[in-house]
Amino acid sequence: MTLLQTEGLTKRFGGLVAVDHVDLGIERGETRAIIGPNGAGKSTCINLITGLLEPTEGTVTFDSEDITHLEPYETVQRGMAKSFQTASIFPSMTVEENVKIAAFAAEHGSFQLNFLRDREKFPAVNAVVDEMLGAVQLSDSRDLEVGSLPYGDKRRLEIAIALAAEPELLLMDEPTAGMSPEETQSTVDLVEDLQEELGLTIVLVEHDMEIIFRVADRITVLNRGSVIAEGSPDEVQGDPQVQEAYLGGVEL
Amino acid sequence: MSEAPTDTAAAEGPARTDGGTVTASDAGGSGTALERLVELSKRESVVVIGSAIALLALPVLLIDVLGFVSTLLFGSTKLAGYEGLSALVLAFAIAVIGFDILLGYTELLSFGHAAFFGVAAYTAGIVSTQVSANPLVMVFIGIVVTAPLAVVIGFLSIRRSGVYFAVLTLTFGQMLYFYALGPGAWLTGGANGLTDLQADPLFGFALSDTLQDIYFDMTGSLLLDVPFARLSVEYLLLAAFTLAAIWLAYRIINSPYGLILSAIGENEQRVDFVGLDVFRYKLMAFVISAMFAGAGGALFAVHERIAGIYPGTLYWITSGDFVIMAVLGGTGSIAGPFLGALVFEYISNVVSSLSFVLFTGPLKGIFGEFTLNFGSIWRLVLGGVFVLVVAKFPDGIRGAISSAVEAADGRLTGSGGGGSAADSEVDVDPDPEPETDGGATERPASRDEETGGERR
Ligand SMILES: Nc1ncnc2c1ncn2[C@@H]1O[C@H](COP(=O)(O)OP(=O)(O)OP(=O)(O)O)[C@@H](O)[C@H]1O
Ligand SMILES: [Mg+2]
Numbered sequence: 001m002t003l004l005q006t007e008g009l010t011k012r013f014g015g016l017v018a019v020d021h022v023d024l025g026i027e028r029g030e031t032r033a034i035i036g037p038n039g040a041g042k043s044t045c046i047n048l049i050t051g052l053l054e055p056t057e058g059t060v061t062f063d064s065e066d067i068t069h070l071e072p073y074e075t076v077q078r079g080m081a082k083s084f085q086t087a088s089i090f091p092s093m094t095v096e097e098n099v100k101i102a103a104f105a106a107e108h109g110s111f112q113l114n115f116l117r118d119r120e121k122f123p124a125v126n127a128v129v130d131e132m133l134g135a136v137q138l139s140d141s142r143d144l145e146v147g148s149l150p151y152g153d154k155r156r157l158e159i160a161i162a163l164a165a166e167p168e169l170l171l172m173d174e175p176t177a178g179m180s181p182e183e184t185q186s187t188v189d190l191v192e193d194l195q196e197e198l199g200l201t202i203v204l205v206e207h208d209m210e211i212i213f214r215v216a217d218r219i220t221v222l223n224r225g226s227v228i229a230e231g232s233p234d235e236v237q238g239d240p241q242v243q244e245a246y247l248g249g250v251e252l
Numbered sequence: 253m254s255e256a257p258t259d260t261a262a263a264e265g266p267a268r269t270d271g272g273t274v275t276a277s278d279a280g281g282s283g284t285a286l287e288r289l290v291e292l293s294k295r296e297s298v299v300v301i302g303s304a305i306a307l308l309a310l311p312v313l314l315i316d317v318l319g320f321v322s323t324l325l326f327g328s329t330k331l332a333g334y335e336g337l338s339a340l341v342l343a344f345a346i347a348v349i350g351f352d353i354l355l356g357y358t359e360l361l362s363f364g365h366a367a368f369f370g371v372a373a374y375t376a377g378i379v380s381t382q383v384s385a386n387p388l389v390m391v392f393i394g395i396v397v398t399a400p401l402a403v404v405i406g407f408l409s410i411r412r413s414g415v416y417f418a419v420l421t422l423t424f425g426q427m428l429y430f431y432a433l434g435p436g437a438w439l440t441g442g443a444n445g446l447t448d449l450q451a452d453p454l455f456g457f458a459l460s461d462t463l464q465d466i467y468f469d470m471t472g473s474l475l476l477d478v479p480f481a482r483l484s485v486e487y488l489l490l491a492a493f494t495l496a497a498i499w500l501a502y503r504i505i506n507s508p509y510g511l512i513l514s515a516i517g518e519n520e521q522r523v524d525f526v527g528l529d530v531f532r533y534k535l536m537a538f539v540i541s542a543m544f545a546g547a548g549g550a551l552f553a554v555h556e557r558i559a560g561i562y563p564g565t566l567y568w569i570t571s572g573d574f575v576i577m578a579v580l581g582g583t584g585s586i587a588g589p590f591l592g593a594l595v596f597e598y599i600s601n602v603v604s605s606l607s608f609v610l611f612t613g614p615l616k617g618i619f620g621e622f623t624l625n626f627g628s629i630w631r632l633v634l635g636g637v638f639v640l641v642v643a644k645f646p647d648g649i650r651g652a653i654s655s656a657v658e659a660a661d662g663r664l665t666g667s668g669g670g671g672s673a674a675d676s677e678v679d680v681d682p683d684p685e686p687e688t689d690g691g692a693t694e695r696p697a698s699r700d701e702e703t704g705g706e707r708r
């Protein structure tokens with residue numbers, strides 16, 4: 001069953017067509033990789049889906065609901081979460097507080113008037129925080145200020161924040177960018193765990209083909225805003241157009 | 253995990269958890285005597301009781317303590333505050349405590365909070381002659397009126413951020429100022445002010461009565477002449493509201509709400525992307541802070557019932573004063589705004605009345621007598637104080653005090669004398685086990701930081 005569907009999704013910035021009539025159908029439970037050279041429109045595509053950018057044309061349907069014109073907080077409340085290409089966190093707060101904010105949003109909805117109750121006294125929220133910190137192995141750092149964390153930990157915290165929103169669909173924009181090989185390894189392990197344990201649907205923008213072959217069920221290849229190929233990793237790798245546009249480049 | 257990064261200065265002492273650099277404040281529940289004290293001072297009961305005591309002591313500090321110091325220095329009490337100053341400080345403190353929920357936590361800089369302060373002051377004044385002169389009714393209606401006003405102004409301003417937000421709020425404030433001055437003069441008295449405010453006794457006691465008076469009326473005998481006996485009913489009314497404001501602010505800051513507001517201040521887009529409606533949270537913060545300003549304004553009207561209410565309460569300079577008080581005292585706290593209001597009002601009311609005779613004695617023969625008058629230049633004095641404090645301590649007076657306390661504590665424990673030093677040595681260590689996972693990272697924390705996000 002299709003969880004996410006875009007139809008004719010287009011975004012123009014002035015004369016530049018960053019995303020050009022993209023039809024993307026993501027099945028429930030699948031892990032989809034989106035690849036393409038720099039500037040292909042991958043991040044823009046994600047931003048259109050999450051509601052950060054308003055599409056010039058086209059529609060986005062999530063769980064049979066038209067979400068084209070919703071704000072990010074509304075799409076998150078409906079069950080999609082995003083981890084950012086560069087860690088987007090709350091640097092002067094502790095690890096625990098970072099995750100807690102997302103947990104409040106998941107437990108209490110987009111707005112609530114509970115401004116007189118001690119924030120430690122929400123057991124359901126604390127449970128979510130514990131679980132997510134455990135999932136990304138940051139439980140022992142929970143009281144540290146986030147700004148002082150090593151880069152890899154920040155990126156995993158970023159993922160924990162996204163997970164604390166309790167999403168059905170997780171959009172990850174280059175989750176391993178800037179990571180060391182060991183950090184990359186543990187992040188890929190994490191993604192595999194998420195697939196197995198939580199049954200999450202994942203859309204992953206990634207440059208590293210090794211990672212993609214390990215975790216992706218299907219691959220969509222973007223080039224200059226358009227989908228030029230889609231299929232299983234093996235099919236895509238053999239596609240001459242992809243070779244030309246992407247695999248033939250210096251990236252690999 | 254044996255190798256610890258040794259390049260950072262912080263990597264001494266107990267800082268050997270993996271990866272992240274440990275700052276001194278991370279040392280968990282237990283710690284030095286000072287840390288325990290700081291921990292204690294965050295408890296709700298301690299905050300409320302401590303504030304109550306401080307509020308009762310404030311007039312004593314302003315009048316008696318400063319009077320004593322001043323007498324020592326100058327042979328007169330010219331540095332002492334006066335009866336009404338403490339009440340004035342409280343009216344502004346309430347407004348600034350609320351203002352800081354917006355500035356210090358949500359990081360929204362409003363330049364129009366005089367609108368709420370002034371409208372509530374006028375409302376309380378008008379209520380006192382038209383509806384009820386019960387001070388509680390005046391204040392209650394004053395606060396209630398600010399809420400819808402804040403919803404409208406906030407709704408129209410909050411979609412913009414930064415300078416645009418500041419200028420929009422400024423504009424709304426100025427619109428109300430000019431309305432009060434001109435077209436609304438039938439209601440406000442225009443430039444002549446709203447005078448003849450009424451104020452009934454509160455629970456049977458006139459606002460100007462002191463505890464001494466009340467005691468005398470009831471028993472026919474005098475209380476001992478202790479400073480507390482001079483507290484007036486008016487001051488106690490303001491102190492009660494201040495205590496309520498402190499408690500409310502404490503509750504808000506420690507609720508999920510406070511966490512979310514701080515998060516908005518730090519990274520608004522991320523808050524959006526965890527599924528929270530940033531606009532509504534900001535609007536609520538705006539309305540809450542406006543209602544605090546309203547409480548301050550209405551109480552200001554009670555305090556100024558004899559002098560009257562003038563359009564200056566709505567003027568942009570009043571808005572600017574809130575900003576100065578908050579930053580001077582230290583944003584992002586409750587104590588900061590309070591201290592800011594205290595120092596601001598002290599300078600504006602006491603220092604401004606100072607005059608010094610220069611060139612006494614033989615010099616007088618040469619230069620003639622010259623009197624240095626602070627009157628109109630109190631803003632210059634204030635500006636100097638502001639620059640000195642804020643340049644050195646970004647967290648304002650509160651920051652200055654806490655670093656002074658830390659320095660004193662450091663000297664105490666550093667010299668190795670007394671039990672507290674021994675305590676700290678035993679207590680700092682008790683989380684010796686470095687984490688064993690924390691990711692496969694073995695590198696120093698200070699590595700590529702934010703810039704590392706780009707592909708290489
Ligand atoms: N806000 C914007 N305004 C104008 N042009 C933009 C904007 N955002 C993206 N673009 C342009 O749209 C195109 C697609 O950008 P996008 O960031 O989606 O690429 P990408 O595939 O994510 O690339 P990368 O691999 O470098 O992250 C680029 O040419 C970019 O310069
Ligand atoms: Mg990108």
